[in-house]
Amino acid sequence: xxxxxxxxxxxxxxxxxxxxxxxxxxxxxxxxxxxxxxxxxxxxxxxxxxxxxxxxxxxxxxxxxxxxxxxxxxxxxxxxxxxxxxxxxxxxxxxxxxxxxxxxxxxxxxxxxx
Amino acid sequence: xxxxxxxxxxxxxxxxxxxxxxxxxxxxxxxxxxxxxxxxxxxxxxxxxxxxxxxxxxxxxxxxxxxxxxxxxxxxxxxxxxxxxxxxxxxxxxxxxxxxxxxxxxxxxxxxxx
Numbered sequence: 001x002x003x004x005x006x007x008x009x010x011x012x013x014x015x016x017x018x019x020x021x022x023x024x025x026x027x028x029x030x031x032x033x034x035x036x037x038x039x040x041x042x043x044x045x046x047x048x049x050x051x052x053x054x055x056x057x058x059x060x061x062x063x064x065x066x067x068x069x070x071x072x073x074x075x076x077x078x079x080x081x082x083x084x085x086x087x088x089x090x091x092x093x094x095x096x097x098x099x100x101x102x103x104x105x106x107x108x109x110x111x112x113x114x
Numbered sequence: 115x116x117x118x119x120x121x122x123x124x125x126x127x128x129x130x131x132x133x134x135x136x137x138x139x140x141x142x143x144x145x146x147x148x149x150x151x152x153x154x155x156x157x158x159x160x161x162x163x164x165x166x167x168x169x170x171x172x173x174x175x176x177x178x179x180x181x182x183x184x185x186x187x188x189x190x191x192x193x194x195x196x197x198x199x200x201x202x203x204x205x206x207x208x209x210x211x212x213x214x215x216x217x218x219x220x221x222x223x224x225x226x227x228x
Contacts, residue, residue: 004156104149107155107156
């Protein structure tokens with residue numbers, strides 16, 4: 001069965017510092033890959049998605065992610081974190097084709113300190 | 115462009131009762147999916163509706179059921195509520211039933227079962 005692993009439950013970074021959130025997946029083939037962000041008490045907002053092509057994907061709010069097939073990873077990065085980036089981040093994968101069942105990781109909670 | 119709206123935002127029910135949660139999909143979206151997000155966890159897929167028919171289902175018992183209406187709005191019904199059903203229930207709409215598009219999520223309904 002497919003699975004998504006986000007090994008970091010909590011991450012704390014200083015405002016202005018760079019950020020990398022890790023995501024590894026287990027799938028039989030290259031899936032569709034997503035990163036979502038969830039602010040407290042809110043639903044999830046799509047940051048970016050990867051289907052095929054260029055393995056470096058640009059998203060909203062200055063985020064980017066890199067797909068590495070050899071490592072089954074899809075890590076999220078941002079060069080300079082802002083205090084408003086504090087939230088929970090979810091990596092998600094879905095099979096290509098078929099109905100749209102998306103499997104989410106358990107999330108990484110990001111704290112930004114001044 | 116309207117987003118996904120869910121009602122109610124919060125709900126408290128007693129074990130054994132039944133509950134109906136409602137979702138209005140984003141304008142132009144014909145697919146609705148429901149997810150359960152327990153505290154500290156990622157969302158878990160319940161089921162998906164495409165053009166008024168169930169198009170896929172996750173590992174949830176039959177007491178979780180749904181409907182999609184001609185205007186693509188949707189309901190999630192849960193019978194015989196259990197304490198473990200306490201969670202944030204998220205509705206997500208999309209343009210297609212396959213995984214090519216990311217979801218637009220609502221802010222969720224927080225269900226507490228006592």
